[in-house]
Amino acid sequence: MTGVVTGLNPGVMTEPAAPDPLLRLHGANRDSGMDGVGQHAGLNKGAQPDQASDLARLVASLLVVRCSGHLADGQRRYPRWELDNATLQRLLGAGVGGVILLGGSAAELRLRTRQLQAWAATKLLLCADVEEGVGQRFEGASWLVPPLALGRLHGDDPAAAEELAERYGSCSGREARALGLNWVLGPVCDVNNNPANPVINVRAWGETPATAGALAAAFVRGAQAQGVLCCAKHFPGHGDTASDSHLELPLLPHSRERLEIVELPPFRAAIAAGVASVMTAHLLLPELDQERPATLSAAVLTGLLREELGFGGLVVTDALVMEAITAHHGAGEAAVLALEAGADLVLMPADADAAMAAIVAAVEQGRLGRERLEASAERRRQALASLRGGSQAAAGSVDEASPEPLGHLAAAGSPAEDALKPLGPLSNGPISADRQLALELVQRSLRHQGGRVSLPAKSPAATPAINLIRVDTALGCPYLQPTAPALTLATASGFRPVVLDGCSPSPWWIGLEEASDGGADGRDEDAESRSTGTPIAADGPLDLARLGEGPVLLQLFVRGNPFRGSAAGREPWEAVIRQLQSAGRLAGLAVYGSPYLWESLRPLLEDGIPAAWSPGQMPLAQVELLAALGLGSPSGRGDGFTD
């Protein structure tokens, strides 16, 4: 559920990362190293890996820490969670075995993964939450529609959906590998049988166990064939959690029998397809373990996953830094509990040094068996060795696989080739097979009704028209840059943009009670009394006088729980649709993301109102959806979003 952490709103990430006192690794056995992992010791200025104990290095290898995909510290978006380069160098030099990356372009990531590997004392697991194509997290790579789009298609045409899911995996695996990643943190194996699920939703491959399992398995086959590891998540199933995000630790009240019917089949399917790893969920399942959440539960990880399901691969925790874990256990204790329960790898401990120290201490105190950790390290080695070329790769070397030749960029062996080598196979964007896949997925999942939007007249005297866009966060929004098609194609057709997000002033109507509270002439002396009105109600219809005149094209970018909106509270889109239609002002409706919101609004639309839904929110989805509504041209005829 690292997606939750990265999706937090700005308010959550307010404390500057404290320059934590850098705890030193310690251990009983301080005699010098062996097995050659210290070969890059010269890079490391902080700790002295030559003197670090075997045990400390064994423990370090089981940690996966987080950093930005950008190269420079100043480019980090989440400095609280993303380690700075000095700390990274120290930890990797001390043997930390994995890194999860977020942020940066594809070109930068390719450099970043090389940089990290060069700092590391061991061959790294390099992973990212690229559930929806590598371009979801790293600009310039392929950004695909969310998996649930194929889950929907699976009901009508299972063979086509499974073939597309395998290509989806193949695209993700190929691009991940091209950028230096070797571990794709997908597929989501949760069954989204609860439309109000705030954190899984369209990330799931299906709303039924059979669909989710078939497509997740196809994804695994496609991706792992490209030479990366996959990760089935979030075990034993996060699809039926309640929508209340205020619950610290979601609770799944189901019996073992019910799990067998709904939650487990997709994990069984992924395991049968050979998935290399499984990620645990931060969920309490009282029927299996009354005390410990799945991530820390021996009953779930060892009893259910290892023994009953017979999973022999890598078990990795979800991010331990998440509130559900951190609030209950210290950074060190949470890591010890996870390993005790049966996890092999510890993802994003709240404090890597504290986690390592606590694990070392637990072994020295006899609480945790060293052979237990060695078995995990062995699974980790086997996973790396299973990668294409992985068995030959020496510790510390970078996997230089380039499935796509540099081609037209340079002739082989020329000086130009040397100059361009670091650009990598994705330097000019996705290869044509992947561009084609991205387009095919958008086109097959697009739904459209009611024809084309009537364009406003372009004469200066014409009624203005409004392009009312709703996004979660306008700041840094990856799919709504100033030149996003949702803006520019509508603007080109005469629609003036109004963008709402969780930090916008409220566009909703305020009743006269408040409006007349302090007089109406707007003079300064009335300010104080006006300001004493009751808080804004955001559940009325839109304030049309404030919005301005003219027809309204409504574009809603909504994922997750469709019935909860931005930080400003519930957003009454059903009331808005009725209101605009009643005023004869609804020019069209576009929904990007949630099928549930689309399905709740469709029945309200009057005949002939142009409307469309795409599960995708990225520019390509915008181009295709708006072309269906008569705004702009589909891809390949416009300005080249697909080439």
Added chain:
Amino acid sequence: MTGVVTGLNPGVMTEPAAPDPLLRLHGANRDSGMDGVGQHAGLNKGAQPDQASDLARLVASLLVVRCSGHLADGQRRYPRWELDNATLQRLLGAGVGGVILLGGSAAELRLRTRQLQAWAATKLLLCADVEEGVGQRFEGASWLVPPLALGRLHGDDPAAAEELAERYGSCSGREARALGLNWVLGPVCDVNNNPANPVINVRAWGETPATAGALAAAFVRGAQAQGVLCCAKHFPGHGDTASDSHLELPLLPHSRERLEIVELPPFRAAIAAGVASVMTAHLLLPELDQERPATLSAAVLTGLLREELGFGGLVVTDALVMEAITAHHGAGEAAVLALEAGADLVLMPADADAAMAAIVAAVEQGRLGRERLEASAERRRQALASLRGGSQAAAGSVDEASPEPLGHLAAAGSPAEDALKPLGPLSNGPISADRQLALELVQRSLRHQGGRVSLPAKSPAATPAINLIRVDTALGCPYLQPTAPALTLATASGFRPVVLDGCSPSPWWIGLEEASDGGADGRDEDAESRSTGTPIAADGPLDLARLGEGPVLLQLFVRGNPFRGSAAGREPWEAVIRQLQSAGRLAGLAVYGSPYLWESLRPLLEDGIPAAWSPGQMPLAQVELLAALGLGSPSGRGDGFTD
């Protein structure tokens, strides 16, 4: 004035770039090439440079085209203006001699400049509008306060200001070179003697000729010593243009004598300092030339600049694609006129193929002398040769200068070094001297009064507080990412963000006349009548009922014309200050950017209201300004914005 083009709002860049029929170069002399410029011809699949005429290649070398600093076509922010890679490869292979870049991170730019050079048939001029540090345009490099900050300091302490301006140039030149650029499109030599100037403003080094000249010259000395070319702009002076941006072609009514007193001295100073190039302005100066704007005027470029001022370096046009030129002349004719007038290089022609074809035709028709173009090409060669290392650099090779050794990143000669080489000297962000300069500039230019902001109580029952932020465009705003200090430091202190931009719903008060227009109960049947109210007036005070309760921290990010606001119209910040003070709700004021807005608001502040101004808008300026107001810690004690 490329800054104007890049600053256009989304509405302007709506037409997808038409796949223009790719005009082929043509010329009378089709026999094969000489002088070795065709050595990379194998890279080029479109045109056949071996068969292109000498003349066509001579002409091509005088063009500077625009592309994105990102590697992939799909990453372009402005596809209408930024050439796609296929077109770039074709044009560079045909001998186009320069590229202006915008967008992408520092790490990407370093790869991009190598890629472009590898595609090119000749050593390229690679330039960018990095007037305020390379980090202004390329994330990860140093982002400095605008030049006018030093212009203000110059009045009090000329020696310190000049020393800082030279370090400013040194930082910009060093970082530009590290990323593969060899031409910094600065300094602005315009005297900003008109505070309402919408396009120069804080980009200028001074408000008087003496200050602007002294600091521009210092910048040139600092930057060119690092091995890059500089560019004094916008000749003969763009500082006194009116604020009306609806004027297609700004008019400067001054006499030659007045120019000598105000506009020309900074250019004379930059030329005396050895500036390598001068950029022309799209301005009409009827006293010098009644018909042609400066960019196309022989009287201005040849008569005034070359002959009277004796400038022997490169003369480059401002972007020919700008409306002031394009609306009056075709893409081809504008280029011919510019060369006829005396320009050496043509920047961003609206259509590079059309420009080349028109220039070739003009030579063939005897309208333009070939020796005139050869003189320009010779100046171009001399400029490139003047670069440090430039004389040794063979055509087509990449300048690999790395002023800063890789240092701790890797030991010399190790495999790690090879892996990290493409990362370049800026891979971990600015070097410490440049970080120190950025901080020093922020600290010296910060103004603060009224003490610290009273923080709202943090209990759940406490009055909420509001962090009201105004930016031009929230979408893709480089200084207001979701983790920007202006958001997070205020949120950490209990202020909830409300962000206004040109696309926000109006936060301004609407009088009762409109508000009661359609009834007040918010039911749908009233929607139609409400929607018929008069258009929103955006000149009233803030609608405090809509804004919500509690103290308000007002943070204004305003540059350019402070008396014009976002696309939503005039923004009455003076009225807002009075209104909030009258309600006892002004917690504090932060102004980022315009000294003129700060000076207009300061006199209105009641005693003790905490308030501060920084000319900078970047995160570092936010951290320092908010620390002065008691929110967060200054740099070096927080989460490492300077390291």
